[in-house]
Amino acid sequence: MSLAIPSKPANKRSEASITPPSVQHELERSLLADKAYTSPKYLYDAVGSVLFDAICEIPEYYPTRTEAGIFQQYMSEIAHAIGPHSTLIDLGAGNCRKAARLFPLLHPNQYVPIDISIKYLEDAVQRLQQRFPYIEMTALGLDFSQPWTLPNEICSDKRLFFYPGSSIGNFEPSQAKTFLHHLRSECHSDGGLLIGIDLIKDHTTLVHAYDDALGVTAAFNLNLLRHINQILGADFNVHQWRHHALFNTTHSRIEMHLEARTAHTVTWDNAHRHFLAGEKIHTENSYKYSLESFLSLLESAGFGQAQYWTDSENWFAVVYAKAL
Ligand SMILES: C[S@@+](CC[C@H](N)C(=O)[O-])C[C@H]1O[C@@H](n2cnc3c(N)ncnc32)[C@H](O)[C@@H]1O
Known part of the structure; x- marks a missing residue:
């Protein structure tokens, strides 16, 4: 396992967080x-x-268990659509548990968890590497709301971006399109995106x-x-x-x-x-998106051939879109 984190100047206020002056200025401005x-x-x-x-x-936070239910029910279909041996890039990986559940079916060649919460990510990946010693893991501590590109050590073959939990919903729709477009530009035509979307439902x-x-x-x-x-x-x-x-x-x-x-x-x-x-x-x-509006967002960002799976109540969707 290797960990790449952005360089960070010493800062007396916080040893644990990313606090370059640009971050302080951004926060202060807001x-x-x-x-x-x-x-x-x-x-x-x-x-x-x-x-x-x-x-x-x-109990109130239905997205995690609903998404997990979709993966459980349709995992073999999803794995069949994606195929094995991808470079699995987990955006906002957190505790990495969702990706770990995919390993036995997707058999990734390389696992690349990315998160801004670096210490938490580092601990999670260290534990995961012990469970799956045969998978190459490269953790990246970076802020993907700022311009970023994947370093050269990340294999460029068959990049599968994994963005579960409907975290895409944190972006304004226009920013979401820019972000998805960037993901598309970070993979060749053999790549794709596996993403979880929270759908509109009762308020x-x-x-x-x-x-x-x-x-x-x-x-x-x-x-x-x-x-x-x-x-x-x-x-x-x-x-x-x-x-x-x-x-x-x-x-x-x-x-x-x-x-x-x-x-x-x-x-x-x-x-x-x-x-x-x-x-x-x-x-x-x-x-919160309708399935139709999200699929058209994906298309406008340069992805094609989307397949999707939902729960029985249509509360949540898992979408796999190939890069065109
Ligand atoms: C809603 S949680 C999702 C965690 C996990 N992937 C899941 O689906 O349960 C969002 C994750 O993204 C990370 N995150 C949020 N903003 C980020 C950013 N700008 N750059 C990198 N990671 C970010 C957080 O630290 C957190 O782990």
Whole structure:
């Protein structure tokens, strides 16, 4: 197993997170915007990754178990469509469990998990390499919301991008198209994309998935403030914020926000931001697609010959599209 991480300057605020000045500037800009927002990538530090794993276990969060059910039911069909011996590139791999379930049927020649939460990824891949010593594994710690290309050590034959969990929904649709187009450009015509898509459904089910009774998603969202404190040396007080999730019908997306309980000022370095009571920081979008709209997005990004599999309620879809 090898691990390639982007170079990172020493930073007294955080040993564990990627904090080059460009990251601090991006975060600062978004916090100082008229309507404060942050990229969903900041939800993932070591604690955020663990909390996301917990979210996947709660009853309200149907995407993980529904997607797993589709894979279980149709795995041999999916494996037949893809064929063996690909270079399996796992985008936002997290604990790598979803890809590991594919290994026995896909027999990848190389496994390339990519994640911004580097320490978490490193630990997961070390464990996985012990279970599958015969698969070459190259973990990449990178932020794929910034321009990126795969390094030369990644085999260029039969690249299969694996993007489960409907994480594509975190991108605005136009950004999603650019991202998919980039994936297409990173594989030859023997490559493809295996992706999980959360489909439009009743709004109560959607909102509960992002606002569960135990408050696990609330903790995941609030942990962002601790992460920002580490990156910027800011003084966000988690107690002064509450989690808020809603479905925006105009944009067909779940939105997560953090809402200030009281008026207060947050400071870091030479900057500060005053928040009014009830003012929000927009922390995540999760776009929900119809199958038709997603298939046409894939086509417009240069993929062809899509095959798809859904659950009995049409809540979620797994799509395999070959590069044209
Ligand atoms: C919703 S979780 C999905 C985890 C796992 N693939 C699954 O389907 O359960 C999103 C994953 O993508 C990673 N991630 C989020 N934004 C990223 C970015 N900009 N670049 C690289 N990884 C990112 C997170 O650290 C996290 O592991």
